[in-house]
Amino acid sequence: MRPAKEATLHQRILSDIEGRIVSGDWPPGHRIPFEVDMAEHYDCSRMTVNKVLTQLAKAGLIERRKRSGSFVSQPQAQSAVLEIHDIKAEVLSLNVAYAYRLIRCSKRKRRSDDLRRLDVPATASVLEIVCIHHAGLRPFCLEQRLISLTAVPEAANVDFAALAPGPWLINQVPWSAAEHLIRAMPAGAEDAEALEIARGTACLVIERRTWSGAGPITHVRLIYPGDRHALVARFAPEQSRPPN
Structure with a gap:
């Protein structure tokens, strides 16, 4: 030839x-x-x-x-670092079907190991939610969330088997401040099983806390297999300082 x-x-x-x-x-x-x-x-x-x-x-x-x-290849989703993004919208942007499944949801008292995640009194009740978001046939993101029932008492009566907690909170509860923590970590045994990946696989973890004027609302940990998500930050240079 x-x-x-x-x-x-x-x-x-x-x-x-x-x-x-x-x-x-x-x-x-x-x-x-x-x-x-x-x-x-x-x-x-x-x-x-x-x-x-x-x-x-x-x-x-x-x-x-x-x-x-x-x-x-599975397309890689992107989200803005400083935005509270909708996981369903991320998945649909990849032109694949979205699905959501609740793993567990339970009401309990705040434990000592919760304090770093959600700074509420020891006597306060929280709602613990673990759920999985799918892109097509593959797990896309594992969500681990605590909701303060002091700030959002109505959350205790919501059927989170039918509705993901993130969109519900955004639509129901006004927030005034948020904090993001972004890090890499290897998947532990439970996380790996939920995400259907090998234990020790590199994952991207986004932790977010939100507050209202009344105090902490929620802490969420979003765990993505490292090859399925990326973060984007857009910014502009500060304006030049005027001459003295």
Whole structure:
């Protein structure tokens, strides 16, 4: 095969695969045909197909797994660092289906180990919620939340099996201040099981506390597998100080 013809075929295969991914014909997680099958389909060498798949992998459109083949990559969601974002909106921005599942919800007294998360009196009651958000068939984010029932007593009567706590709080409770803590951590056994990842997998953890004039409202810990989320911060330079 002459180099010019090979280059043209390379571009054709590349365009075909990119088109199927971008159009959604091949959704995230879709297994791409094996190299030998694609080489037969395009009547070319496996080397040509391999070069195309390597280029797509470098561009982040596919991921190649040893002994398993090549798959359409899961797009990475982004959220602004200083915003209280909606996880459902993040998932839908990836053009995949969103699903939510409550793992547990219980009312109890504030424990001593809760104090760092939610600074309420020892006699105060809190609502503890653990839930999982899905993007398509894959777990996307594990949510671990404490709600102060002193600040939000009506939360005790909400069916959080049908409604995620984040959107409900935003719509029901005005807040005046928020604090974000962002860090990386390896997944523990319980978190890894919920997210369906290997124990020790690197995760992005966002912790947020919000307050109203009456005191603390909620603390939430959002745990994302590290390859499924990114944070974005947009800012502008401060205006130059006027000359003395």
